[in-house]
Amino acid sequence: MIYKNRNCTLYQVNLILKSIIFLGLGILVCTNCKEKARPNQNPQELAILSQLSEYDLFDKDENGNLIPKQFGTSYTLNTSLFSDYTHKDRVIFLPKNSQIQYESDKVFTMPIGTIISKTFSMPADLTKPTEDLQKLETRLLINQPKGWFAVSYTWNQEGTDAEIAYAGKNIPIQFKDTDGKKVNFTYSVPSRNQCTSCHQSYEGRSQSIVPIGPKAKHLNKEISTIDGNIKNQLSIWKEKGILAGLPYFAVPKLVDAFDNHHSVEDRARAYLDINCSHCHQGAGAAGMNSKLILTAEESNLSELGLCKTPGSAGKGGGGLRYDIVPGNADASILYYRMATQDSGAMMPQIGRALVHKEGLELIRNWINSMPAKECP
Ligand code: HEC
Numbered sequence: 434m435i436y437k438n439r440n441c442t443l444y445q446v447n448l449i450l451k452s453i454i455f456l457g458l459g460i461l462v463c464t465n466c467k468e469k470a471r472p473n474q475n476p477q478e479l480a481i482l483s484q485l486s487e488y489d490l491f492d493k494d495e496n497g498n499l500i501p502k503q504f505g506t507s508y509t510l511n512t513s514l515f516s517d518y519t520h521k522d523r524v525i526f527l528p529k530n531s532q533i534q535y536e537s538d539k540v541f542t543m544p545i546g547t548i549i550s551k552t553f554s555m556p557a558d559l560t561k562p563t564e565d566l567q568k569l570e571t572r573l574l575i576n577q578p579k580g581w582f583a584v585s586y587t588w589n590q591e592g593t594d595a596e597i598a599y600a601g602k603n604i605p606i607q608f609k610d611t612d613g614k615k616v617n618f619t620y621s622v623p624s625r626n627q628c629t630s631c632h633q634s635y636e637g638r639s640q641s642i643v644p645i646g647p648k649a650k651h652l653n654k655e656i657s658t659i660d661g662n663i664k665n666q667l668s669i670w671k672e673k674g675i676l677a678g679l680p681y682f683a684v685p686k687l688v689d690a691f692d693n694h695h696s697v698e699d700r701a702r703a704y705l706d707i708n709c710s711h712c713h714q715g716a717g718a719a720g721m722n723s724k725l726i727l728t729a730e731e732s733n734l735s736e737l738g739l740c741k742t743p744g745s746a747g748k749g750g751g752g753l754r755y756d757i758v759p760g761n762a763d764a765s766i767l768y769y770r771m772a773t774q775d776s777g778a779m780m781p782q783i784g785r786a787l788v789h790k791e792g793l794e795l796i797r798n799w800i801n802s803m804p805a806k807e808c809p
Pocket residue numbers: 510512513514515521523549550551572573574583584585622623624625627628629630631632643644645646647707708711781783784785
């Protein structure tokens with residue numbers, strides 16, 4: 434009840450009846466719920482706060498790890514966006530007594546007042562990807578009456594709090610890769626404009642910011658629950674009462690791009706979908722002009738890049754002629770642009786500084802596994 438402004442009076446009355454000590458507490462709680470931008474049911478604008486802690490979204494355990502408050506639901510995706518080998522924790526915080534609406538082929542509809550957070554941390558050693566994590570940034574998407582608002586908060590050295598970073602930030606990082614080699618690089622926290630480059634949609638007439646991950650195809654997966662069982666993530670949401678409209682069958686699903694049980698084709702298409710299709714789709718930034726469509730549903734092979742000459746010539750092409758030459762990754766621009774760290778050519782052009790070795794290898798195997806063909 435402390436998350437709702439309008440319960441304050443009732444709450445206080447109740448407390449007066451109980452004891453004076455609790456009344457003191459009650460006033461404290463009420464002052465807080467006026468000032469802080471907690472998700473609430475009123476379709477009013479939430480204040481954008483300067484410190485992450487002010488939103489009161491997380492508790493901390495004894496090691497400083499963030500534990501989402503009760504109204505938060507942690508979730509994972511079948512495959513993640515590659516972000517320089519960082520570890521990511523995602524949480525959806527819903528206003529009290531509200532629900533997410535299931536959609537089969539687009540982002541789930543979320544109530545106004547929803548906050549989605551994504552916290553990025555760097556493991557000191559990639560062979561132990563969930564240990565010794567340095568918290569870097571927590572990105573927030575806040576569903577305001579006027580639409581989604583995007584901004585990141587960067588963590589202080591001690592990992593005690595994070596501060597709003599409208600303009601982004603560069604953070605020098607060192608870690609050990611899976612071969613035990615030391616890697617130094619500059620991690621780049623995106624500016625608000627950069628959030629928009631990936632999170633924008635031109636659906637309808639105007640440009641707007643949209644979430645990317647909360648779609649059926651990414652969330653439809655088995656996860657282990659606290660009591661050690663394996664359960665479907667969306668079924669858990671439904672049982673918890675936070676998801677409306679989940680059908681009993683025909684829920685779309687993409688494979689985990691790094692699960693060898695699946696075909697290279699399915700894995701590569703899942704990888705391109707989550708890593709590229711937010712720009713490379715009909716309503717995205719790149720789809721508009723380059724006409725290279727990298728969603729998992731795309732069935733037109735030419736739009737997927739096969740024997741397609743790029744819309745934009747020059748440096749980005751690395752001297753090559755086609756986005757994908759079937760059977761020949763080395764002759765394919767798509768492969769080249771994932772393999773390069775050259776800022777004028779690399780894809781995606783923001784959101785990474787390093788090459789994703791494992792992702793690159795997957796795309797290489799996929800292109801090389803296609804029946805070889807000369808492009809006209
Ligand atoms: C390079 C493209 C890119 C940029 C830049 C980017 N994002 Fe995202 N973001 C994604 C993708 C793709 C996902 C979904 C995949 C995932 O979570 O791994 C995502 C997920 C998220 C999520 C979880 C909810 C969701 O939409 O899936 C939040 C919150 C978020 N981003 C906030 C931000 C903010 C704030 C910024 C700017 C500071 C930002 N992002 C910049 C691509 C980007």
